[in-house]
């Protein structure tokens with residue numbers, strides 16, 4: 170009999186999955202990209218926000234529009250730690266209080282507030298708490314303690330965050346989707362893995378065994394993961410990624426990968442990263458290539474295995490090519506899907522509890538979470 174799943178994909182305000190995701194800190198931007206004086210419009214969870222960095226250095230997330238006559242605040246000016254609307258100068262603090270209305274009578278400003286949200290910066294990313302009530306403690310991951318390098322990327326992808334999460338915990342897809350890729354170099358595609366998984370305090374521990382090597386990674390509720398990632402030239406990193414919905418069928422993968430490389434090794438790593446950036450800039454954008462493949466104009470196997478975005482293109486074909494609005498309960502899952510199945514069960518259990526007013530599990534990230542590469 171088909172399983173009945175809640176809707177994991179609709180994320181707007183009021184949707185069940187959207188309400189659940191809003192109960193956790195979510196990354197919204199890369200820290201170093203947000204300069205003082207340059208506010209940014211941000212769309213996350215099917216909702217718009219204004220992000221800016223005050224002159225004191227702190228980042229703030231407030232409502233998207235000025236309550237006077239609705240101009241987007243993202244074109245405003247940063248004055249001190251406040252944001253001034255471009256249209257008629259109404260000025261708001263990072264906590265949403267209207268502080269000045271140059272064209273109005275005194276006393277009016279005190280009565281005007283806009284929405285504002287708690288913000289913190291960690292691992293090179295700006296996180297916001299977009300839910301109701303007080304923000305929960307930030308889930309600290311100690312692999313960053315003493316890390317040599319943190320590498321951030323924000324990659325927009327026009328497919329549902331949940332498809333990407335499922336792909337991320339689907340170990341057998343390596344042997345097919347990434348058959349022609351850098352994973353060949355390290356023998357990861359040679360053997361079919363045996364899979365296991367277990368629910369943990371933070372989500373799911375998953376292992377994939379190939380011969381006598383074990384690859385161990387973590388899925389953290391509700392939408393992030395820690396695993397080992399291999400790249401041409403750069404070698405292995407700790408791959409930490411949040412899959413943050415933009416809309417129902419789009420998301421940004423926010424990455425904060427880290428490696429313990431220092432000194433000359435770190436320099437070589439940076440050089441490899443720069444080289445990859447240059448090669449990427451000379452090629453068609455990865456998403457365009459995915460779209461061409463899905464339109465039949467190219468085949469995934471036409472892409473050179475050393476393309477800097479080969480893995481993302483291949484994953485993009487696998488995720489974007491899925492029937493987007495299908496009922497997941499109709500999928501014919503098997504033993505190779507046990508990790509995907511567990512993620513669905515965890516999500517379904519929590520969404521059902523949220524819908525019915527039941528108790529939600531309080532996820533906790535323990536100290537010392539590590540991965541093994543398994544090759």
Ligand code: FES
Nearest residue numbers: 235237238254257
């Ligand atoms: S619309 Fe913002 S001050 Fe008038």
Ligand SMILES: [Fe+2]
Nearest residue numbers: 342346347484
């Ligand atoms: Fe993949």
